[in-house]
Each structure stands twice: as structure tokens, then as C-alpha cells.
Amino acid sequence: MPDVRRGHAQKDETLAGRRVALRPLKPSDWSAWREVRIASRDWLEVWEPLPEAKAPDPVSDADAFRARCGAWDRQRHFDTAYGFGLFQHDGPLMGEVSLGSVQRGPFQSAFAGYWIDRRCAGQGYMPEAVVVLLRFAFETLALHRVEAAIVPRNTRSRRVVEKIGLREEGISHAFLQIRGVWEDHVRYALTVEDWQERRDDLARRYL
Numbered sequence: 001m002p003d004v005r006r007g008h009a010q011k012d013e014t015l016a017g018r019r020v021a022l023r024p025l026k027p028s029d030w031s032a033w034r035e036v037r038i039a040s041r042d043w044l045e046v047w048e049p050l051p052e053a054k055a056p057d058p059v060s061d062a063d064a065f066r067a068r069c070g071a072w073d074r075q076r077h078f079d080t081a082y083g084f085g086l087f088q089h090d091g092p093l094m095g096e097v098s099l100g101s102v103q104r105g106p107f108q109s110a111f112a113g114y115w116i117d118r119r120c121a122g123q124g125y126m127p128e129a130v131v132v133l134l135r136f137a138f139e140t141l142a143l144h145r146v147e148a149a150i151v152p153r154n155t156r157s158r159r160v161v162e163k164i165g166l167r168e169e170g171i172s173h174a175f176l177q178i179r180g181v182w183e184d185h186v187r188y189a190l191t192v193e194d195w196q197e198r199r200d201d202l203a204r205r206y207l
Contacts, residue, residue: 017132017207020125022084022097027066029085030078032093036117043118047154051179061146086129095121097133108144129207138195149175149185161188165198
């Protein structure tokens with residue numbers, strides 16, 4: 001396994017961009033996270049999988065949110081996924097970004113995911129946050145490839161990855177369950193070679 005602690009930041013440090021900061025969520029973040037999720041629930045949930053039957057809702061259950069934070073911590077410990085709260089610098093929680101399904105061996109890859117409070121959308125926070133996440137993926141975790149899979153009609157999410165230059169690689173049919181329906185997803189990707197070629201430009205724009 002590669003040394004995932006090399007690079008500009010350690011795994012447990014806050015990751016910073018020009019206007020945003022990423023750090024793992026803690027149980028004490030529940031009230032702020034809950035407020036954001038309630039305020040944007042209808043706007044966000046249309047793009048999300050249905051929860052498992054009878055699973056407690058972390059929006060209404062602080063213990064479920066604590067368990068969710070613990071699950072992210074365990075995945076982080078075992079180098080299988082990395083979840084971060086998205087914050088304005090010295091400011092409020094705005095959403096989340098993550099690297100999921102980390103695969104080592106010959107793959108060295110992960111999937112990027114993200115969501116943002118609708119009240120903060122359209123202000124450039126999310127492209128910046130994804131660039132910070134990509135820097136962490138390639139320079140700290142030493143991954144070779146990061147992918148994003150997005151429902152074709154989710155134009156806002158597609159605009160984020162297109163703005164920062166992820167390559168569109170086609171459509172995976174019936175790729176993921178969204179609100180109980182197996183939806184097609186457009187696949188986007190960036191490799192470490194792409195990152196090295198474009199890093200200075202992305203850093204100038206976002207970091």
C-alpha cells in the first residue's frame with residue numbers, strides 16, 4: 001500500500017482552499033448539519049438513494065448522526081473512504097464532499113461525491129471544494145484516478161466537474177438506485193497525469 005500520509009497534508013488535518021475548509025464531521029456538528037439538510041431537503045433528496053428500510057434518520061436522530069460520523073471515521077482508518085464537511089473559512093457548514101469506494105492494488109481509484117446547501121449554491125464554493133478534494137486524493141492519498149458519476153439531468157452537479165475539467169467518459173446504464181429507480185449516470189474522471197498537467201491552473205483559480 002502506498003504511503004497515504006505523504007504530500008501537503010496529513011489525513012486528519014483540515015484541508016483548505018481559498019474560501020473553503022474541509023474536515024471530518026463530528027457529533028457536535030449535528031445541529032448545523034441538521035439545519036442545512038432540513039433547509040435543502042427537497043432540493044437534495046431528489047438526487048439521493050432511498051435510505052435502507054427502518055434505518056434511523058440522522059437528520060432527526062442525533063445518535064444516528066453520531067453513528068454516521070463513526071462509520072466515516074472507521075472507513076478513514078481503513079483507507080476505504082474519506083468524508084468531509086464543507087465549511088466557509090471560519091464560517092458555517094455548507095455541505096459535504098467525499099472520496100468513496102477507495103480501491104488500491106492495480107486500481108488506485110475512488111469516486112468523488114458532493115452536495116451543498118441550496119442557499120450557498122452558484123457561488124463557486126463547490127468547484128473549489130472538489131479541487132481541494134482532488135489535491136488530497138492525488139497528492140496525499142497517492143491515487144491514480146478519481147471518478148464522478150452523475151444523473152444526466154442533474155445539470156448543476158455536472159456543471160461542477162465540467163467547470164474544473166473532468167473528462168466525460170460515457171454513460172453507465174442503470175448504475176445507481178436514486179429514489180428507488182435504477183438511474184443511468186454520466187461518468188467523469190481525472191487521472192493523476194491530468195492533475196499534474198492542470199494543477200497550476202486549478203491552483204491559480206481555486207487554491
